[in-house]
Amino acid sequence: MTGISYRRPEVRELADACAERAGRHGLSLHLTDDLQNWAGVVGAAMGADGVNPTFDPARSRIAPGSAFHLSALDESGDVAACGAGRLFVTRDFAALIESLALWFDPVPPDMAAGIELATPVPALSGRIAHVGGLWVHPRFRGSGLSLTMARLVRATALDLFDADWDTWVAFQDVAFRSTYGTATTVLCVDGFFPPRGRAERVFLSYATGDQVMDVVRDTVGYTAAV
Template identity: 30%
Template structure:
């Protein structure tokens, strides 16, 4: 777990980003029941399908190994969502976890469609072992895009994942446009993260691997403390 000093930095970061969200007209809440999450996501207009790794009917998440963040507007309508879960990859690596489809299904033989496929060629994915925090299902409503809300959500999830798990790696599978528009908030990016086909959910994607180490995540909070979280504060005035 993070040492006390870093826990304090995380708490400060959460407070600053919560204030930034409030100034954008958004109230942030955290949840742990993924049945509730799926229900909210399915009822949210324009949001795409929730990946099976966040669906408890396909990949149950143990208590303490997953959470989600929801942003509500002034009318309590959903303005943003993001989910996170912890993978224990002590005896494997993230590339193999993707290729085997175990990243998406607790039991691929039972739940995966016969034509489901995931190819991962990103070199760093093979080096990602131990406690791997995976972030995904990020969605921001159109009228809140371009206002810094996406970065607020991702930085809140980074803080919560660090505080809960102190992971060895933090990662996501992202579309190329997030890199082109510089809205992805991780330090490293590689093509070939997941050439993916999930038939049941009509998901066909060719995504990049976005990642950073646990030590880099820890250093980010240290830098935030030294600069009084000036970067996060600037988001609140966007």
């Protein structure tokens, strides 16, 4: 795997296992801080509606060193799968959701009213790793690549950012899939969701660093077994 030297031995072990497994499919893993490339790949594949503005430099100001893009490339250099992560340092992560600052910086004027949380969100504070933007090319779906990529993205965010919390958001249709691994999941939006311009049920998942490390160890075992 190119582009990073992990600090935590468990994360290095997972990265090595994922790289070896990707290699068996003719893929190589790469890590960069170029989220513009991530947005271009996902936008071309899914259309503008599929580009999460949290990770899109065109819609969020992203400080140097606070984001990354993990990709699996085939032998032609084309993206077979990708995901992204960001660091938010905040006293109240729920306030970022309510104000829509989790998705936009600056928040567009027509969204300045923000949203009302559907259920109480825990007071997460400190260094918050936020992951998402997972996309897998149709020819690799069902291969297990989405699972290993999603969990390596979580592990990378924890390791790179020395995060206190690990988070992501998902819509109703995918919120309770096991792709990202275990976390606590709560409903945070139930109604009109301005980033998509329509009603949605949006769920927040969160975990401590220790819980992410449990997922890392489980995934190393999974990767070795398939």
